[in-house]
Amino acid sequence: MSKRATLAPMSKIFNIPSGVGTSNTAEISVDDINNLNAVGKLDIVKNDGSSDCCTATVIGTNNGNIAMTAAHCLYDFNTQTWNYQVYFYPGYNNGQQGIVGKLTATRGYIFQTFEENPITYDYGFIKLDYPEGKRLQDDTGFFNYDLNILRDNYPVNVFGYPINGEMACPRDGQHLCEYEGLSFDMPPDVPNPQSYRAITIDVGECSSGGPWVRVYDPQTNTGNVMGVSHGILPEPYPDESAAWSWTSEEFTRLLNFAENN
Incomplete structure (x- = not known):
């Protein structure tokens, strides 16, 4: 395993279809805030067109629009390629979207070391498309x-x-x-x-x-x-x-x- 001191971050811009973004931008009441809405379902489209699924969580950041997940939900070690599209449903449960609906992940971030060994450094972040001037974590809560x-x-x-x-x-x-x-x-x-x-x-x-x-x-x-x-x-x-x-x-x-x- 590579030494932690030599870690290099890497990132990728995901494909974003025209017109696809936040599906629910309605005003959200403060009374709706529940930190468990920070946990959500990831729908993933891989480079070969197949689908996959994972889980992610909004965490507290200065940016306000960042969620944490596993690196293997963003990067396919077997094909050595980033996934093509990633969509996030914070607060998803019982087949129902959460209060902010479907969000598009614009970019993914992992350590380069994961390319070499998929059982190491298996975590990463996604940055999410959200209306300008707003922060996702203010609407969903965060951990x-x-x-x-x-x-x-x-x-x-x-x-x-x-x-x-x-x-x-x-x-x-x-x-x-x-x-x-x-x-x-x-x-x-x-x-x-x-x-x-x-x-x-x-x-x-x-x-x-x-x-x-x-x-x-x-x-x-x-x-x-x-x-x-x-x-x-x-x-x-x-x-x-x-x-x-x-x-x-x-x-x-x-x-x-x-x-x-």
Whole structure:
């Protein structure tokens, strides 16, 4: 695995069809703000025209129009190409769009290292088309994030839109599902155990990129994102869902790059 100190951010402008943008720009009442609306479904069009799905989360930024997801939801390691189009539905649930409707991702941001090894640095950001002068996070709410990921075992709430796996929900890709349980360090006998966090279940396809939220409060829907779902790691890693465990320096570098490019 490449050394973290040599990381280089990279970005790509997604294809944006003429006339496609935010589908609901109506005025939104402050009473509608609910941070869980920050979690949403990603619809993806790949370069060969096939479709895919993931999960993303609006996080608090100066830009206000940035969501976090998995790098593999933006870049296809097998074909070594960026995905063609990415659409975001914050607050999507039970087959219904959220209060701001369908948003177009204009640009994606990941670390170049992901091109070399798809189980490393599997997180990234998307910048979203939103009406000029407005900020998405002001309308959907947002989650804060941890810069220094805690070690040892502690509870997390994991969200996503699975179409299979083991989350206790319909698992039809249309419902926002939640898993609550302990996250833990990888055993010391696997390569680079400090680079991952794990939970004991398979969160399922289309939950990729979904947030792992520490100190989640269900009354206020607040907490800190400390990872995004990567999926099941290959051997010799345990057969459990994993999230990449970033450092403060690397996360800040990629986010600053996204905000300023």
